Amino acid sequence: MTIPANRPALPFTQALLAMLGISLVLMLAALDQTVIGNALPHIVADLNGFDFYAWIGTGYLLTSIVTIPIFGRMGDYYGRKPFVIAATLIFTLASLACALASDMRFLVAARALQGVGGGMLIGTAFACVPDLFPDTRQRLRWQVLLSAAFSVVNALGPSLGGFLTGYYGWRFVFYLNLPLGLLALFFAWRYLPWYRPETSKPISLDWFGALLIAITLGSLQLFVEWLPRAGAGGAVLLMGGASLGAAALLWWWERRAPAPLMPPALFAVKGLRTLFGLSVMVGSVMFALLFYMPLLFQGSYGYSPQDAGVLITPMVLSITLGAIVNSRVISRLRNPNWLPRAGFIALLLACVGLSLCGREASFGLLLGLMLLAGMGLGFILLNLTLFTQTLAERRHLGIATALLQSLRLVGGLLGTAGMGTLTTFLYRRELERSFAELDQSSALSMFSDPQVLLKAVPAGIDPQLVDAAREALTHAISVGLGGAVLIAAVSLWNLWRMSPVALFSPSGSPQSAKVAGESGMKRPEAE
Template identity: 30%
Template sequence: MQNNTKITTIVALLLVLALATLDSTIVATAMPRVVSQLGGMALYSWAFSAYLLTSTALMPLYGKLADLYGRKRILLIGALIFLLGSAACGSAQTMEQLVFFRGLQGLGAGAIQPLVLTILADLSASAKENARLIGGVGVLWGVSSVAGPLLGGLIVDHLSWPWIFYLNLPIGLPALLLLAIFFKERFARQKHHLDYVGTIVMTGAIVAFLFFVLQGGTAWTWTSLPSLALLVAAIILIIAFFLIEKHTDEPILPFEIFTQRTIAISNSGSFLLGSLLLSLTTYVPLFVQGVLGGNATLAGSVLIPTLLSWSLVSMLASLILRYFGYRVIVRVGALFMVIGAATTVFFREQTSVAVLALALVPLGIGFGLVSVVYTLAVQRTARKEIVGVATASTQFVRMIGGTVGVGIMGAILNGQMQQHFTPIAAHFSSSAHVLPEGTSPVNTLLTPSIRAVLPAALLEQLRQAFSQSLFWVFVTMLLLALLGLLLILWFPSIPFEPVSPQAEEEWETGQSGPAHTKAMETRA
């Protein structure tokens, strides 16, 4: 591929990836305004969950299809579905329609994130070039993930909420056209068998488990019959999936993804990374709006230092990786994530926005370091035949982690708020009649029109209750970061550049010898 053509292809890939990443967080600060116009408060959380559910459930399938039928075709189909979903979301007239179209968006986004990373690995002429490209993707992840709440706030404060979704069209359509014209994939189609039964069972297991996480503690209690039924169904389907895959010639998820040490640890770390990242972009803006009383734009802008530190460190990590090695970089990143998560535990009503924003910088540094290492380590380790599905697995568990993390922390927040809200409502019973029926304590603080008619004393007590409730959310984030640091202690040494088959086998099995020593000398 000529250099100009390659650069054009890479730019188009990054644009498409930016849109899919942005849409997982851009609605965070905009949803109070959307709900105030469309109604449907009971479906508030599903504007997030529908997107995460569909995109997550299909990621492994898209990775397998890309390995079987080529990356370009599957990526273009997924990106087109994503853009159609975006246009439909902007035209939604009810919350039911918006939730359905967000699910359609997610169906397309599930193809974009893993396949862009796989194609970038295919386009790389060396491990060094791949590291630079993944470093650039790390910057993009940082900008898109953290800028989402800020951009969403700016749009709803100064334009109208449908532009959150319409914005994808003038960027995404030219990017798709560039990919269709300039990306010349070298792919020899071979006769393969798609594991339909395994795919259906795996998708059912994922959907059942995510419904259990997302609805438990909100639509029904964790110990209720629907919640327990979903959990049991998920467990049965997961067991059935592994039994089916054990006897399948071409499994949808090869077993080495679970048994190969580097891939297994990287995917476990990606799960925790997803939990922390989505929790950060969801609950810190909530703190700014609900506790500090800021508007949507301010809630998003508080994440800018995190964005900048993530972006800078991602590029730096890709450059210094060959000198310090995967293991050193990922351990330093995990340590910074612990430091950053620990600072959130000290957020109070008196905390200024400037202090809050600077306190999140260590989290940005940690995200930038570990996200680069996890992706590169999986692509470096996986066999060429399964690079697509292996890369998809990393994004898959990251999205699962984000969904599970936000779901569990949302249940913690709702439970704590309900516990605090009951005595407050009893004390201010005379003011309760002004609240719309079914309004939660959290949305009372997030909706300006409701705040305006409530007594100052009631609002102050609600803010204190919200701050105390979010404290336990931030404690949970710290525990996840500590678990990630503990996990990284088992991360293996990995040679940076490809080495001889003998050395490759030795570093994977942990053996020593001349070839292994030589491989370690070349690692980055």
């Protein structure tokens, strides 16, 4: 169905069914973000590839980062429904490929294809909301519903992933996407309206910009990953130089491209620049927690995948709770910036607690810290989206929303790659030191890969060695969490300096996008 540009407001039933279709496809991407976390340690143990641990996550994120803004832009030209349907189909087929993977390289490639579908989903589905509901208050209500659906499925993911991995094997984590993908495909096809903007402007896509983004981030990831292992050798320096060169060329090109993936008009608004930076930082912390807390809980504490799922679940479940509380409070605040500030404070305290508790923390304490982290994320994620859609011009809503989500994944890629590199390097260094003190250096090869801590320890192995390996892993991840503490602190400082975002006029009615103190500024024109 095509909706004309001057369409009337959608009836409630049609709006509900339309949002159900959007929610279902986003649930598909949301489930994959968290359901795989508890399966990751067992995937690398089964396929013998701890060196690819981070790539299972970052391969997905890298392709998502590139496709989100591309299809956010294409949705602005052609409408979003065709891309939502295509993304659901690609994601479902890629999930089948992941389930059938026989080695880590094939799995990483399949995850990259899955990231293409996931990026298309996020880049188009979230931008459907302001298309369907231009009124700020209506958009807030539906954004809360969408965020709640996204978060509920995120919350189910860890426990479901732990259950499937523990009882049926990790491949069922991917097989699960097949029936869900078909269901999402049906609802999106049947109920999601198709709004095609009436424009005579010819489409122009920034494919060269997308290539430069991929080279910049891919080279940066390899540089971060190789540097601790190989030192400042020729290949490592080549990757670092390629990343810097591509980034410089990207900066130059985006100011000259006819339809840039990162429109200069968006970055000319100070408030949007701050929000984009915050999205990168919160993404790095969130994905580091999602991918490496299961390794900590299973490898250091010795919990089963099911118990690790129970520990991760409060974080993603409380994102929903935080979003609900946020929606009840935000319209009553003179300065809505206080809500994301509170979110970063909670996230900061949770990361401090997780980095300091070592292996002595009780199950209840870990549960509480993960709950606190999720509550903080609930206050942050919804408001970053709402603030961005408030400050961006209407003609840039699609690309601004897509860019915000894409930059969150950039942070996730950098945070996951950095955490993976730091964890691997510090674990092996600490292991060498501990085993030398125990005069057991000959046993290093057996424990050089942390995946051995996820399996039943062979009979005859000295329990002291196992305990030393668990301590080494705990130390390595704790140092990485210290980096998350620093990122959360810098984010809080930047948000504190940001002018209040005016979501509503003094009478309570929606108003045009402004930041208090900047209302007299002339908004820059589009490219």
